[in-house]
Structures are given as structure tokens and as C-alpha cells.
Amino acid sequence: MKRLQITGLRKSFGSTEVLRGIDLDVPSGALAAVLGPSGCGKTTLLRIIAGFEDADAGQVRIGNRVVATGRQGLPPERRRVAVVPQEGALFPHLTVAANVAFGMPRRQGARRRERVRELLALVGLADLGSRMPAELSGGQQQRVALARALAPDPDVVLLDEPFSALDAGLRASVREDVRDALHSSGATGVLVTHDQEEALSIADVVAVVRAGQVVQAAAPEQLYRAPADLDVATFVGEAVILPADVAGGVATTALGRLPLLRGDQVSDGHGLVAVRPEQVHIVRSGRGGVTAKVLGTTFYGHDASVRLSVCGADGADVPVLCRTQGPLPSEEEVGLVVAGPVSFFAGS
Numbered sequence: 001m002k003r004l005q006i007t008g009l010r011k012s013f014g015s016t017e018v019l020r021g022i023d024l025d026v027p028s029g030a031l032a033a034v035l036g037p038s039g040c041g042k043t044t045l046l047r048i049i050a051g052f053e054d055a056d057a058g059q060v061r062i063g064n065r066v067v068a069t070g071r072q073g074l075p076p077e078r079r080r081v082a083v084v085p086q087e088g089a090l091f092p093h094l095t096v097a098a099n100v101a102f103g104m105p106r107r108q109g110a111r112r113r114e115r116v117r118e119l120l121a122l123v124g125l126a127d128l129g130s131r132m133p134a135e136l137s138g139g140q141q142q143r144v145a146l147a148r149a150l151a152p153d154p155d156v157v158l159l160d161e162p163f164s165a166l167d168a169g170l171r172a173s174v175r176e177d178v179r180d181a182l183h184s185s186g187a188t189g190v191l192v193t194h195d196q197e198e199a200l201s202i203a204d205v206v207a208v209v210r211a212g213q214v215v216q217a218a219a220p221e222q223l224y225r226a227p228a229d230l231d232v233a234t235f236v237g238e239a240v241i242l243p244a245d246v247a248g249g250v251a252t253t254a255l256g257r258l259p260l261l262r263g264d265q266v267s268d269g270h271g272l273v274a275v276r277p278e279q280v281h282i283v284r285s286g287r288g289g290v291t292a293k294v295l296g297t298t299f300y301g302h303d304a305s306v307r308l309s310v311c312g313a314d315g316a317d318v319p320v321l322c323r324t325q326g327p328l329p330s331e332e333e334v335g336l337v338v339a340g341p342v343s344f345f346a347g348s
């Protein structure tokens with residue numbers, strides 16, 4: 001089994017406490033994304049798992065092996081952990097095949113060549129073994145880096161912002177290929193990123209790190225639909241935040257009366273609700289819903305993001321965001337209805 005269990009991991013550099021009790025549990029063969037703003041300690045966490053850095057306290061366990069506990073740990077080469085760095089870092093003077101074979105024992109001979117072929121096929125580069133790294137695109141280089149990491153058959157693969165150097169068009173397809181290759185290999189993966197779309201789109205589990213702790217770890221859809229707090233709600237995707245008075249599991253807001261997620265567990269009181277823009281639907285003025293005025297539209301091609309304002313309880317304008325197929329004329333009056341339950345954060 002290749003389950004990765006991290007408990008109570010702490011690390012300070014001088015007087016700066018970077019990791020303050022990180023807990024993370026990644027099932028065998030799953031891919032976890034560690035999502036957090038720049039400087040929150042993501043790379044430090046990976047370096048500790050890999051054995052490049054010692055923690056001050058806590059434990060790293062892979063399957064039934066404790067690879068680090070407190071300040072003690074196995075050396076990196078005995079952990080069965082591989083790292084894919086930010087930019088492939090391939091050996092420029094070796095062919096693609098030789099790069100992939102680099103970490104494998106030479107005595108394997110024909111088996112080694114066969115394994116390189118398998119790995120290149122796994123990452124979709126079956127025909128490129130004889131090329132030099134400089135003759136590959138950035139996305140192809142990252143796939144070779146993954147194949148090289150997988151060559152010694154590691155239990156855990158760590159990926160440090162592996163797509164950040166790729167342009168937007170390429171990034172989506174390369175990350176899907178990397179996810180599929182990782183899943184096929186059976187290795188457990190941990191990817192660190194500050195890109196929420198990347199985390200949501202490829203990971204089985206997303207762990208949001210803030211101030212050196214995991215504030216929520218959940219499947220992408222659960223994280224998006226039921227964020228643990230207001231910061232997670234706004235960090236993971238866009239949200240319309242509205243003041244709300246709650247009674248009987250229903251919030252009264254500037255967008256009308258909205259049912260709450262797990263409303264039966266929410267006490268009556270005042271707070272804020274988070275509404276996802278795609279929950280807000282436009283209906284023609286006079287056809288129900290809350291009246292809103294269009295402020296402007298940003299058109300993205302596949303859809304558009306419309307900024308509107310509705311009238312709050314105190315008479316002030318409340319900004320609202322929704323998604324539409326195309327632009328709407330500014331100043332137009334429309335009706336808005338909200339579909340589905342919303343998250344509530346008491347006393348915020």
C-alpha cells in the first residue's frame with residue numbers, strides 16, 4: 001500500500017514558523033493537490049516528505065513505513081519518493097530515453113529498455129525516445145520529467161508547481177495527461193500549486209493550506225460546494241458574499257430567501273452567505289426574482305461574467321456576479337433567482 005499519512009508536521013526557519021501542524025492523508029494511488037498562496041510553506045512540505053529537509057516535529061508515513069518522525073528520517077534515496085520539479089530539469093546532453101533510464105539500475109539491461117518504452121508510452125511520447133530535450137516543447141519536457149520520476153517505481157510522486165512554466169492552452173492538456181499517467185502508474189501523488197483551477201481540475205483530494213495548517217481537505221466538488229470558512233470560499237473560486245439573517249435554515253438576503261446547505265444544523269442568527277456565480281440565474285424583468293441592474297460584462301468566449309447590483313436591506317447597492325452565454329447591455333434591468341443551497345458563515 002502507498003497511502004501517505006502526514007501528522008502534526010512542524011517546521012520553523014529561525015523565528016519564522018512555516019508549518020504549524022500539517023495533517024494530510026492521501027489514499028493509496030490518489031492525487032492530492034496542496035493549494036495555498038505563495039510563501040505558505042508548500043515547497044517546504046514537499047522537501048520534508050522527500051527527505052531534503054528535516055521537520056522539527058510530526059510524522060511522515062508511507063504505507064506501513066514511517067519515513068520521518070520528529071527530526072529523524074530515512075535518507076531521500078531510501079524513501080521511494082520521486083520529485084518532479086517546476087521546470088523538468090532534464091539532463092540536456094542525454095536523449096529522452098536516457099533521461100528516463102537515468103534512475104534505473106544498469107544491470108537490468110533489456111528489461112530497462114522495455115521499462116523506458118513502457119514509461120514513454122504511458123506519458124504519450126512513445127516515438128520520441130531518441131530526441132534531445134531541447135527538441136521538445138515545454139509540455140513534452142514535463143512529461144519526460146514525470147516518466148523519469150516514475151522509472152524507479154516510487155510509492156509517492158511529488159510535483160512542485162509542474163505546469164507553471166507552460167502557457168495556458170498547453171497547461172490544461174498536459175495536466176490531464178500527467179494525472180492519467182500518474183493514476184495508471186499506481187503511485188500516490190502530491191502536487192503543490194497556488195492555482196485553484198488546477199487543483200480542482202486534476203486532484204482527487206484538495207488540501208487548502210493557510211498559515212502553515214491545512215484548513216480543509218476534501219474532494220474538489222465538496223470543497224467548492226461546502227467550503228469550511230469564508231476565506232476558503234473566496235480562495236477556491238469566485239463567490240458573491242452577502243449579509244444574511246438566518247431563521248429555520250433559510251437565509252434572508254439581498255438575493256431573496258435562500259436555503260442553506262445543511263440548514264438543519266445551522267442556528268438562527270446573523271452572518272454571511274457565499275453564493276457561487278453560476279447559481280445566480282437571470283430572468284426577464286417582471287418575471288419574478290430580485291430586480292438587479294447590469295453594471296458590465298466580461299466576455300470570455302465560452303461564457304461571460306456579468307457584474308450587477310441589487311438593492312440591499314439598508315438601501316445600499318450590493319454587487320452580484322453571474323455567468324451568462326454572452327454580454328448583456330449595461331444599465332439593463334433584469335430579475336435574478338438563485339438555484340440550490342448556499343453556504344452560511346455565522347457571525348462573519
Ligand SMILES: Nc1ncnc2c1ncn2[C@@H]1O[C@H](COP(=O)(O)OP(=O)(O)OP(=O)(O)O)[C@@H](O)[C@H]1O
Pocket residue numbers: 013018036037038039040041042043044045194
Ligand atoms: N531554507 C530556508 N531558510 C529560511 N527560510 C526559508 C527556507 N526555505 C523556505 N523559507 C521560507 O519559508 C516560507 C515558505 O516557503 P515555501 O517555499 O515553502 O513556500 P511556498 O508556499 O512553496 O511558496 P511559493 O508558492 O512562492 O513557492 C517562506 O517565507 C520562505 O522564505
